[in-house]
Amino acid sequence: MAxxxxxxxxxxxxxxxxxxxxxxxxxxxxxxxRWNRTHNLTAITDPAEVREKHLADxxxxxxxxxxxxxxxxxxxxxxxxxxxxxxxxxxxxxxxxDAVGKKIAFQRHVARSLRMTGFTAVHGRAEDxxxxxxxxxxxxxxxxxxxxxxxxxxxxAAPCLVAGGRLIAMKGAEGAAELAAAQTELAVxxxxxxxxxxxxLPVTGAERMLMVLERSLFP
Ligand code: SAH
Numbered sequence: 001m002a003x004x005x006x007x008x009x010x011x012x013x014x015x016x017x018x019x020x021x022x023x024x025x026x027x028x029x030x031x032x033x034r035w036n037r038t039h040n041l042t043a044i045t046d047p048a049e050v051r052e053k054h055l056a057d058x059x060x061x062x063x064x065x066x067x068x069x070x071x072x073x074x075x076x077x078x079x080x081x082x083x084x085x086x087x088x089x090x091x092x093x094x095x096x097x098d099a100v101g102k103k104i105a106f107q108r109h110v111a112r113s114l115r116m117t118g119f120t121a122v123h124g125r126a127e128d129x130x131x132x133x134x135x136x137x138x139x140x141x142x143x144x145x146x147x148x149x150x151x152x153x154x155x156x157a158a159p160c161l162v163a164g165g166r167l168i169a170m171k172g173a174e175g176a177a178e179l180a181a182a183q184t185e186l187a188v189x190x191x192x193x194x195x196x197x198x199x200x201l202p203v204t205g206a207e208r209m210l211m212v213l214e215r216s217l218f219p
């Protein structure tokens with residue numbers, strides 16, 4: 001892809017990945033744009049923007065995933081952050097869910113093409129996951145980007161998390177105010193915010209806030 005190399009985006013974010021993984025990420029970006037011409041999967045159509053806002057943005061979660069073994073990505077769209085995280089952490093078991101069939105078809109195409117194991121793309125609603133065999137014993141991390149408000153994410157994530165599991169919400173500049181307004185509702189749902197990370201994407205300077213919400217109580 002033309003424009004700023006993925007390496008140049010990852011270095012300022014202090015993310016180091018093997019060349020083989022970077023090549024797979026680049027391929028994912030190209031394939032997303034190729035499918036997008038006919039399937040309309042994402043509003044982002046510029047290769048440099050795909051690298052920054054889909055690939056690098058998803059990878060900003062990596063430092064928060066230490067020790068994670070099973071990750072669920074809710075409302076993953078064309079696979080973000082699920083696919084870049086799976087590529088960067090091949091041993092991580094990843095389930096991603098989205099209500100739109102063509103987005104899940106793209107994710108399955110990527111998983112098949114790259115011969116991924118431990119990656120399941122589910123076509124359905126997040127509300128229907130709890131109690132399904134896919135949920136199994138639960139996930140230790142649930143991620144969500146651009147899916148909805150913090151209380152909505154908390155309601156969807158809670159029944160899918162193991163005891164002490166974490167919801168990681170990817171928000172923009174509005175994240176801090178949203179968190180302040182949602183504190184009471186989050187507490188009722190048994191979540192406490194244990195970490196907040198503010199960062200800027202390297203080229204556009206777009207503000208991001210990563211929020212870690214730990215599920216501390218169980219009904
Ligand atoms: N996380 C992706 C997509 C964000 S758009 C990204 O950041 O690029 C929000 C996505 O959530 C859409 O693809 C929509 O189909 C999906 N979605 C919304 N509500 C949902 C629900 N209840 N269950 C499953 N998917 C849902």
